[in-house]
Amino acid sequence: MPQPRIDLHTHSAVSDGTDSPTEVVARAARLGLAGVALTDHDTDAGLAEAFAAGQRYGIEVIGGMEVSTKYAGRSVHLLAYGVDAAAPELAAELARIREGRADRLGPVLAKLAELGVGVSEADVRAQVGDSPSVGRPHIADALVAAGHVRSRREAFDRFLADDGPAHVERYAVDLERALRLVRDAGGVAVIAHPWGRSTRGVLTPEVLSGLAAEHGLDGIEVDHQDHNPPVRRQLRRLASQLGLLATGSSDYHGTGKVDHELGCNTTAPEVADALRSLMAQRSPH
């Protein structure tokens, strides 16, 4: 019998994906996945719709989100499952992060104008749709719509990437504080793509070990497109040494990110079971 496949990291148009939450869940069902977690950036606003779609399409939906944090000056994405996003301290941080994205828009647009690829704030707003925050991918979409670049990828490669000429820093919550807020709000905390481009040299085995032992980190994403096979092997071994959950996921963004098709990486059933029992232990009910 084939093993049930569960994808623990996906985005809808409630952040910077292109499918509605219902479409993400319907697509997961169509692809034969047993379960899917919706993990939009810094918001749980898509979850009610996703849960309803899970009922309709007969597949398990796990509630989550991907929190923008920073560690040693680098951007680190923290997946939080089963977390109460309305817990006051966490809710305040999430709002601050979303505002930080919006505040950055003007300065980024000024840089783009200087670089000869101007778009207006209205052009960007036209791309935002249902998302409660304005991310770089939406700015990328406006550049595509204006004919300055052909794809989101080209927009990032030429202008918007972390080391690109139009990048502007924005607010993110300190990782150790985020771990505490997520755990206090009943969540299970898993670092997304820990050895992807921006954090490879920063989240060393020693750092991850400390985060697990002292700050309540529960897991790391191992199977992710940003990790090549040797990196996956090293991270899997590390997770097992540190007693961390080793998850796998697509980081699906609809048409917004190529080579991240839903279900391209999935989480082992026993890891999904362990995640569910942690969620159940921590839920206030």
Ligand code: AMP
């Ligand atoms: P923001 O949160 O507004 O800073 O935008 C970050 C989002 O942009 C990430 O969640 C990704 O979806 C996307 N992103 C970041 N870097 C890249 C890149 N180099 N290429 C394509 N998409 C990227």
Ligand code: FE
């Ligand atoms: Fe994203």
Ligand code: FE
């Ligand atoms: Fe991420």
Ligand code: ZN
């Ligand atoms: Zn993501």
